[in-house]
Amino acid sequence: MPSATYDHYPAPFPEDAPVVDLPKFSLTKILQADEETAETLFQVCCNEGFFYIDLTTEPLGLKFLEEGQGLHHVGKESFEDNALDVKKAYHCAGADEDGKAKTLEFFSISRDGLLLDRDNYALPPWLSKDEELYKSFLKNANIVALAMLSIFEKKLHLDPGALTNIHQTKDWSGCFLRFLHYPAPKEGKPLEKVPGPAHTDAGSITMLFNWQGGLQITKTGEFEGHYYGEDADKKTDNWLFVKPEPGHVIVNLGEAISILTNGKLKAGKHRVVTPPGPQGRFPRFSVIATNRPANDTLMKSLKSDVIPPETEKQLHEEPIDALQWSINKVAAIVNRAASD
Ligand SMILES: O=C(O)CCC(=O)C(=O)O
Numbered sequence: 001m002p003s004a005t006y007d008h009y010p011a012p013f014p015e016d017a018p019v020v021d022l023p024k025f026s027l028t029k030i031l032q033a034d035e036e037t038a039e040t041l042f043q044v045c046c047n048e049g050f051f052y053i054d055l056t057t058e059p060l061g062l063k064f065l066e067e068g069q070g071l072h073h074v075g076k077e078s079f080e081d082n083a084l085d086v087k088k089a090y091h092c093a094g095a096d097e098d099g100k101a102k103t104l105e106f107f108s109i110s111r112d113g114l115l116l117d118r119d120n121y122a123l124p125p126w127l128s129k130d131e132e133l134y135k136s137f138l139k140n141a142n143i144v145a146l147a148m149l150s151i152f153e154k155k156l157h158l159d160p161g162a163l164t165n166i167h168q169t170k171d172w173s174g175c176f177l178r179f180l181h182y183p184a185p186k187e188g189k190p191l192e193k194v195p196g197p198a199h200t201d202a203g204s205i206t207m208l209f210n211w212q213g214g215l216q217i218t219k220t221g222e223f224e225g226h227y228y229g230e231d232a233d234k235k236t237d238n239w240l241f242v243k244p245e246p247g248h249v250i251v252n253l254g255e256a257i258s259i260l261t262n263g264k265l266k267a268g269k270h271r272v273v274t275p276p277g278p279q280g281r282f283p284r285f286s287v288i289a290t291n292r293p294a295n296d297t298l299m300k301s302l303k304s305d306v307i308p309p310e311t312e313k314q315l316h317e318e319p320i321d322a323l324q325w326s327i328n329k330v331a332a333i334v335n336r337a338a339s340d
């Protein structure tokens with residue numbers, strides 16, 4: 001049976017690393033909108049906004065898991081084999097002049113490009129051979145996300161479709177699949193500067209496949225707006241590892257769904273540090289699938305008796321659409337990074 005973490009790859013996760021105990025939901029029960037699962041999932045999403053889904057309970061999940069592993073190989077080969085000019089030509093961010101990244105490098109594949117604009121979307125040959133894999137992976141991520149969004153609609157007393165209709169693969173949305181590579185620190189010691197700074201994701205639902213520890217969340221980090229960088233990393237934060245679990249995908253909510261529900265659903269703050277113990281001697285590869293609202297979605301709160309009412313200030317704000325909102329968000333991150 002495939003395992004999202006190739007149990008003990010490439011070294012065991014240390015037993016003494018401080019881990020967070022996150023709930024695990026069965027994919028079957030999410031797809032069936034099982035009442036008890038729906039209620040617990042909703043409560044978790046109103047608090048930490050982080051959880052696991054056990055993919056081994058469904059053929060769809062097993063396929064998704066296998067695809068995640070296939071992407072692990074694509075990412076590993078792409079980062080290791082390609083020279084700087086090849087990486088740069090495909091917007092791979094983070095590599096230095098010698099073609100090697102020091103802390104983090106990543107590149108993304110656009111869902112819109114693959115599913116809606118194939119004629120104009122050119123993948124380089126080293127990526128295009130696996131195009132069917134990317135398409136299937138992104139479609140499966142969307143099926144799982146829609147099942148959760150449908151649960152949220154009911155729990156939030158929204159009309160059917162209020163969330164699901166704005167997260168469809170047929171609409172332009174800026175969704176992507178992203179490959180990340182965190183090289184092993186040269187001295188064999190954990191990096192002092194956090195390679196993946198604390199942040200909340202921009203989209204609605206992120207799904208993460210990783211095979212080594214390194215991802216951390218904090219139980220104390222409340223959603224306070226748009227997080228990115230060191231100022232998001234508070235002194236009082238108590239960071240705990242999210243241990244990769246065989247057969248499971250790690251899921252977190254992002255800012256978009258939090259804005260659409262006026263903070264009722266919480267974006268989970270997270271960061272990525274050097275993997276703990278013996279895992280830290282190896283490079284870390286991860287793969288994420290994003291689910292974002294369609295570009296023309298107005299980024300303002302939906303209304304129901306479960307969603308907190310908008311404040312006077314919010315009521316007077318001119319809402320922007322999801323496309324403009326994400327452009328602003330990227331600009332803020334770039335400015336922030338430039339001033340660090
Ligand atoms: O690499 C990881 O484990 C997480 C990456 C991440 O948080 C992101 O790309 O938003």
Ligand SMILES: [Fe+2]
Pocket residue numbers: 199200201270
């Ligand atoms: Fe993230």
